[in-house]
Amino acid sequence: MAAPSMGGVMLPRGNGQTVRLPRGASLTDLAERINAEPAALVTALFHLGEMITATQSVNDETLQLLGAEIGWVIQVVSPEDEDRELLETFDLTFGDEEGDEDDWSSRPPVVTVMGHVDHGKTKLLDALRHANVQSKEAGGITQHIGAYQIVTELEHNERPITFIDTPGHESFTAMRARGAKVTDIVVLVVAADDGVMPQTVEALNHAQAAEVPIVVAVNKIDKEGANPAKIRQQLTEYGLVAEEYGGDTMFVDVSATTRQGLDELLTAILLTADASLDLRANTEQDPQGVVIEGKLDKGRGPVATVLVQRGTLRQGDSIVAGDAYGRVRSLLDEHGNKLKEALPARPVQVVGLTSVPRAGDTFLVVEEDRIARQIADRRQARIRNAQNASMRKRISLEDLDAALKETRQLNLIIKGDNSGTVEALEEALMKIEIDDEISLRVIHRGVGGITKSDIDLALADDVIVLGFNVRAEGQATELASREGVDVRYYTVIYQAIDEIEAALKGMLKPIYEEVQLGTAEVREVFRVPKIGNVAGSLVRSGTIVRNAKARLMRDGTVVADNLTVESLRRFKDDATEVREGYECGIGLGSFNDIKVDDVIETFEMREKPRD
Ligand code: GDP
Numbered sequence: 001m002a003a004p005s006m007g008g009v010m011l012p013r014g015n016g017q018t019v020r021l022p023r024g025a026s027l028t029d030l031a032e033r034i035n036a037e038p039a040a041l042v043t044a045l046f047h048l049g050e051m052i053t054a055t056q057s058v059n060d061e062t063l064q065l066l067g068a069e070i071g072w073v074i075q076v077v078s079p080e081d082e083d084r085e086l087l088e089t090f091d092l093t094f095g096d097e098e099g100d101e102d103d104w105s106s107r108p109p110v111v112t113v114m115g116h117v118d119h120g121k122t123k124l125l126d127a128l129r130h131a132n133v134q135s136k137e138a139g140g141i142t143q144h145i146g147a148y149q150i151v152t153e154l155e156h157n158e159r160p161i162t163f164i165d166t167p168g169h170e171s172f173t174a175m176r177a178r179g180a181k182v183t184d185i186v187v188l189v190v191a192a193d194d195g196v197m198p199q200t201v202e203a204l205n206h207a208q209a210a211e212v213p214i215v216v217a218v219n220k221i222d223k224e225g226a227n228p229a230k231i232r233q234q235l236t237e238y239g240l241v242a243e244e245y246g247g248d249t250m251f252v253d254v255s256a257t258t259r260q261g262l263d264e265l266l267t268a269i270l271l272t273a274d275a276s277l278d279l280r281a282n283t284e285q286d287p288q289g290v291v292i293e294g295k296l297d298k299g300r301g302p303v304a305t306v307l308v309q310r311g312t313l314r315q316g317d318s319i320v321a322g323d324a325y326g327r328v329r330s331l332l333d334e335h336g337n338k339l340k341e342a343l344p345a346r347p348v349q350v351v352g353l354t355s356v357p358r359a360g361d362t363f364l365v366v367e368e369d370r371i372a373r374q375i376a377d378r379r380q381a382r383i384r385n386a387q388n389a390s391m392r393k394r395i396s397l398e399d400l401d402a403a404l405k406e407t408r409q410l411n412l413i414i415k416g417d418n419s420g421t422v423e424a425l426e427e428a429l430m431k432i433e434i435d436d437e438i439s440l441r442v443i444h445r446g447v448g449g450i451t452k453s454d455i456d457l458a459l460a461d462d463v464i465v466l467g468f469n470v471r472a473e474g475q476a477t478e479l480a481s482r483e484g485v486d487v488r489y490y491t492v493i494y495q496a497i498d499e500i501e502a503a504l505k506g507m508l509k510p511i512y513e514e515v516q517l518g519t520a521e522v523r524e525v526f527r528v529p530k531i532g533n534v535a536g537s538l539v540r541s542g543t544i545v546r547n548a549k550a551r552l553m554r555d556g557t558v559v560a561d562n563l564t565v566e567s568l569r570r571f572k573d574d575a576t577e578v579r580e581g582y583e584c585g586i587g588l589g590s591f592n593d594i595k596v597d598d599v600i601e602t603f604e605m606r607e608k609p610r611d
Contacts, residue, residue: 004211010416010589011036011041011044011070012034012070013041013070013486014034014070014071014072014073015070015071015520016072016073017071017072017073018073018074018075018086019033019067019072019073019074019075019140020033020074020075020076020077020342021033021063021075021076021077022076022077022078022079022082023060023076023077023078023079024057024058025057025058025063025076025205026054026055026056026057026058027042027045027052027053027054027055027056027058027465028054028055028432029525030058030063030066030074031054031214033176034070034072035484038054039054040064040235041054041070041464042054042064044069044070045062045066047568048065048066048069050062050505054216054534057132057184057447058110058467060076062078063076063346064230065071067323067531070542072232082382083379084185085233086375086378086379087364087375089116090366090371091521092337092364093360094288094364095211095288095362101280101548103282103284104281104282104283104561105280105281105282105283106279106280107279107281107282107343107344107345107509108159108160108161108162108345109161109162109184109185109269109270109273109277109279109345109554110150110162110164110181110182110184110185110281110307110345111124111161111162111163111164111184111185111186111187111190111269112163112164112182112183112185112186112187113163113186113187113217114186114187114188114189114203114206114207115188115189115190115199115200115203115217115304116189116190116194116197116198116199116200116203117187117199117218117416118191118194119190119191119194119197119200119220120189120191120219120220120459121390122221122320123256123257124187124217124254124256125163126191126256127256127257127259127262127268128150128163128262128265129148129150129163129165130339131150131263131266131353131412134472136422136511140492141377142214143334143335143336144165145165145292145293145305145306145332145334145349146163146164146166146292146347146359147163147164147166147292147293147295147305147307147334147347147598148162148163148165148166148269148347148411149161149163149333149334149345149346150152150163150359151164151349152263152266152267152462153271154185154267154270154271154582155175159270160345160348161266161269161270162307162347164182164183164292164307164347166293166339166359168291168333171316171597176322181210182290182292182307182309183210183212183279184213184273184279185212185214185215185269185272185273185277186203186212186213186214186215186530187214187215187216187217187265187269188200188203188204188207188214188215188216188217188240189217189219190216190218190219190231190235191223192218192219192220192221192223192228192230192231192253193220193223193224193225193227193573194220194224194269195234196231196234196235196238197231198512199223201238204235204238204240204436205545208239208557209607212469213272213273213276214240214249214445215230215249215250215251215254215265215268215269215272216232216235216242216249216251217252217254217261218231218232218251218252218253218254219254219256220255220256220257221253221254221255221261222255222257222260222265222481223261228251228253228400229236231251232244232245232251232453234254234341235251236397239456245554248485250268250271250272251421253269260490273472276450278329281309281310281311281344281345282310283311283312283344284311284312284313285310285367286364286366287308287310287311287312287313287314287317287342287363287364287365288309288310288311288362288363288364288365289306289307289308289309289310289313289362290306290307290363291304291305291306291321291357291358291359291360291361291362291363291365292305292306292359292361293305293314293320293418293419293420294324294345294356294357294361294418294419294447294466295356295357295417295418295419295420295447296356296417296418296449296469296470297417297446297449298417299353300351300354302324302326302351302354302355302356302357302448302450303349303350303351303356304324304349304350304353304357304363305347305348305350305355306321306347306348306349306350306363307345307346307347307348308342308343308344308345308346308348308394309344309345309573310344311344311365312340312341312342312343312344312531313328313331313342313346313365314328314331314340314342315328315329315330315331315340315341316591317365318365318366318367318368318369318371318372319352319353319363319364319365319372320363320364320366320371320373320375320376321353321357321361321362321363321365322357322361322362322363322379323355323357323361323376323379323380323383324353324354324355324356324361324376325353325354325372325373325375325376326352326353326354326358327352327354327368327369327373328350328568329351329352329572330350330351330352330353331349331350331351332348332349332351333347333348333349334347335344341409341478341565348504351467353519354376356446356447356448358419358447360421361593369428374380384456386451387415387599390597400455407441409440409441410437410438410439410440410441410464410503410504411441411442411443411463412429412440412441412442412443412463412464412465412500413442413443413444413450413454413457413458413463413464413465413466414426414429414442414444414445414446414466414468415445415447415448415449415450415454415466415467415553416447416467416468416469416470416472417447417466417468417469418446418447421468421469421493422445422446422468424493425466425468425493425496426445428441428493428496428497429442429496429497429500432497432500432501432504438504439505440500440504440547443457443463444472446455448470449470449471449472449473449476450467450470450471450472450476450480450487451466451473451476452471452472452473452475452476452479454476455472455479455480455483455485455487456479458480458485458486459483459485463485463486463487464487464488465480465485465486465487465488466488466489466490466496466500467487467488467489467490468489468490468491468493468496469490469491470489470580471489472487492548498610510607511606511607512605512606512607513606513608514603514605514606515603515604515606515607516542516601516602516603517542517543517544517545517604518539518540518541518542518544518545518580518602519539519540519541519542519545519546519599519600519602520535520537520538520540520544520580520584520599520600520602521537521538521540521597521598521600522535522536522537522594522596522597522598522599523536523537523538523583523596523600523602524536524596525595525596528587530551531567531587532587532589532590532591532592533588533592533593533594534569534585535585535586535587535588535594535598535600536583536584536585537583537584537585537586537600538581538582538583539579539580539581539582539583539584540580540599542579542602543577543578543579543580544577544578544584544586544600544602545565545568545574545576545602546563546565546566546567546568546574546575546577547564547565547566548565548602548604549562549563549565549602549603549604549605550564550565550586550600550601550603551563551600551601551603552588552591552593552594552598552599552600552601553598553599553600554595554598559593559598560588560591561588563584563588563591564588564589565587565588565600565602566587566588567585567586567587568584568585568586568587569580569584569585569587570583570584570585586600588600
């Protein structure tokens with residue numbers, strides 16, 4: 001390979017060869033692939049006008065620009081692409097409906113409720129859950145599993161609707177960001193006594209960006225001051241024009257409290273779905289879908305709520321969900337009933353996975369357990385690599401900079417028994433306010449026990465591992481205690497917050513405060529050869545101690561600070577301290593500007609406990 005010079009550094013030329021890099025790779029990663037020195041790449045990029053350190057992650061365009069310069073074609077592979085390729089090696093694809101369209105059957109719409117905080121999303125979801133014809137029949141209590149299906153009547157047909165029951169927009173966007181398009185219809189909740197608020201607009205933007213039709217639920221119409229017309233008015237500004245005003249968005253006035261308008265809301269959802277969506281799925285193909293929620297159940301082990309998107313999920317299927325795999329041991333609906341199979345748009349709890357997948361992970365059913373396992377293993381390896389890479393980046397130049405600026409960071413890994421508590425804990429911890437000098441960072445979070453790979457990750461830096469309702473598993477316990485990794489277990493959020501707060505305080509630099517030791521008044525100034533001026537003084541208060549810090553005051557102002565009592569004498573003898581009411585000679589080192597009537601204040605700096 002030719003080795004041309006680039007800004008004085010030798011670089012192997014690619015001659016148009018292709019090199020593949022994962023998105024967010026660093027120059028060090030590229031260097032490894034093309035067998036070059038990272039420093040040479042830093043220099044090359046510098047000559048192209050970009051200052052990037054060897055371990056920083058580089059954006060796609062910059063990588064390609066650099067590639068072109070040194071004769072390599074750089075192909076940036078996104079995690080989604082990587083996963084697609086992984087599946088292709090097993091002759092699998094995710095997301096494509098298979099089969100003859102004529103064989104597809106219609107499926108229920110999947111609805112996500114969004115809106116501003118306190119506008120009644122949770123209450124509305126609860127109210128709708130009880131509007132369920134079927135659950136009344138079953139007499140069962142619905143459990144929270146992250147999604148539920150209810151059945152309503154439209155034109156004498158029983159029509160199911162699936163509601164995603166995870167609060168917050170994050171889950172919607174997180175799933176979308178990961179390519180899992182789950183939601184068919186967004187119900188935008190706006191409180192009639194409040195109006196359009198920032199998160200209303202945010203929700204609206206998310207829905208419009210995803211091209212998901214919106215049904216507006218104008219909630220709390222039972223309240224005094226409720227003004228449903230104002231909501232319609234306000235939303236026209238955002239392109240949502242009510243049908244009664246000639247637009248095509250259905251607005252329904254509801255009260256989650258009095259349950260008024262719920263049937264109308266359900267009807268509006270179905271009508272909107274029928275009018276603008278063709279919701280059909282192939283029930284015959286290999287089942288696929290998305291994980292809505294995952295948790296570790298004390299008795300049953302990992303349990304994932306999944307939404308089947310196509311195909312029919314059955315007991316006994318070999319399944320891979322994210323980096324978890326297993327065989328479907330049982331399928332349970334939101335009432336805890338065992339199901340034999342789950343059709344498209346059915347949310348269902350899957351028991352039988354080896355670990356807990358994350359919300360937004362996709363799942364596939366494959367032919368054999370072995371394939372499920374291989375895919376899961378490969379994904380695990382990839383996640384581990386990405387984590388290691390990001391760890392490497394963290395203990396890099398950037399951190400060195402940070403260290404020099406003396407900002408400090410406490411890193412955490414949070415593991416818990418379900419995604420809700422993990423999120424809640426993370427959120428609560430992030431709210432701890434300490435000081436600008438110190439920051440808290442969650443470098444990894446997940447559902448499930450503390451594994452060996454969590455401890456591996458913790459080893460790379462100062463990391464505290466928090467287990468919320470979970471423990472470290474086998475090898476992990478051993479590794480943690482051998483390597484001295486700080487693993488802490490909690491069952492109460494407040495306790496975790498208190499301890500982390502204390503840990504953060506422990507990292508603060510000490511604060512010192514000045515403590516007065518004694519003052520002395522200058523009565524006479526002596527010139528002592530070789531030493532300089534000595535203040536013949538009378539101690540007015542406290543004690544003057546040799547080597548104490550001092551400042552000189554004249555007429556109430558500070559003449560000099562940062563002085564030290566370098567010599568202290570009583571008559572002809574050296575003294576270590578002289579108390580109030582006694583006379584002494586004080587020498588302030590090379591500082592000679594001492595006058596009669598000056599006051600020498602002495603003090604020491606003591607560490608102050610933080611409160
Ligand atoms: P979220 O933050 O959007 O999930 O809002 P919540 O469902 O927690 O509701 C916020 C508050 O509004 C709670 O105190 C509810 O009881 C109350 N609320 C919700 N819907 C209604 C309603 O239709 N009428 C009245 N009067 N109060 C409601």
